Amino acid sequence: MKVLIYSRQDHEITKRIEQMLADFGNICLEYARDQKEFKHASASCFAGETLVIFFVDGKKDMAFLESVEMDFMDIKLVIYFTDNKADLLARAYKLYPRVVTGAFDSDERLPAAVKGILVNLRGARAIINS
Numbered sequence: 001m002k003v004l005i006y007s008r009q010d011h012e013i014t015k016r017i018e019q020m021l022a023d024f025g026n027i028c029l030e031y032a033r034d035q036k037e038f039k040h041a042s043a044s045c046f047a048g049e050t051l052v053i054f055f056v057d058g059k060k061d062m063a064f065l066e067s068v069e070m071d072f073m074d075i076k077l078v079i080y081f082t083d084n085k086a087d088l089l090a091r092a093y094k095l096y097p098r099v100v101t102g103a104f105d106s107d108e109r110l111p112a113a114v115k116g117i118l119v120n121l122r123g124a125r126a127i128i129n130s
Contacts, residue, residue, distance in 0.1 A: 001024075001026065001027050001028065001049055001050075001051075001118070001121065001122070002027070002028040002029075002030065002044075002045060002046070002049060002050045002051070003017075003021060003027055003028070003029050003030070003050075003051045003052075003053065003114070003118075004030050004031075004032065004038075004041050004042060004045060004050060004051070004052045004053070005017070005029070005030070005031050005032070005052075005053045005054075005055070006031075006032045006038045006052065006053070006054045006055060006061075006065075007031070007032075007033070007055035007057075008033055008034065008055070008057055008061070009057065011055060011080075011082070013080070013107060013110055013111070016107070016110075016111045017053070017110065017111055017114055020111045020114065020115055021114075021118075024118060024122075027118070035064055038064075038068070039068065042068065042071060042072075042075075045072075045075055047073050047074035047075065048074050048121070049121070050075045050076065051075070051076045051077075051078065051114065051117055051118065051121070052072065052075055052076065052077050052078070053078045053080060053110075053114065054077065054078070054079050054080065055080045055082060056079060056080065056081050056082065056088060056092070056102075057082045057083075058083075058085075058088075059088065062088050062091055062092070065079070065092075065095065066091065066095065069095050076098050076117055076121070077095065077096075077097040077098060078097060078098055078099045078100075078101075078110070078113060078114060078117070079092045079095070079097045079099070079100045079101075080101055080102055080110055081100070081101070081102030081103065081104070082102065082103050083102070083103065083104075084102065084103070084104040098113070098117055099113040099117075101113065
C-alpha cells in the first residue's frame with residue numbers, strides 16, 4: 001500500500017497523517033514537492049493500492065492536478081485546499097475525489113478520511129494499532 005502526498009510546502013496536518021499512518025504499518029509514504037517529483041512518483045503507483053493526498057495551494061496546483069488526473073487508474077484521490085477559494089473547490093469536485101477538505105475544515109477531517117479510506121482498501125482484515 002502506498003500513500004503519495006503532493007505538497008509544495010510543509011503543512012502541520014501532514015505530521016498528523018504521518019502519525020496515523022505509523023499505526024497501520026506496511027504503508028509506503030512518499031512525498032512529492034514539485035510537478036516533476038509527482039509525475040515520477042505517480043508512475044510507480046499501482047491501481048487499487050495507492051492513495052494520493054494532493055495539497056492545492058492555488059490555481060497553479062489545481063491546473064496541474066487537472067492535467068494529471070487522467071493518469072490515475074483506480075487510484076484514490078483526496079484533495080486538501082490550503083485556502084477557501086470557491087472557484088477551485090468547484091473544479092475539484094469534477095475530478096471525483098474521495099474527499100475534498102482543507103484549512104477551512106476541522107483538523108480531524110483529513111486524518112480521519114485517510115484512515116477510513118485505508119481501512120476500506122485493506123478490507124476487513126485491516127489491523128490498526130490505535
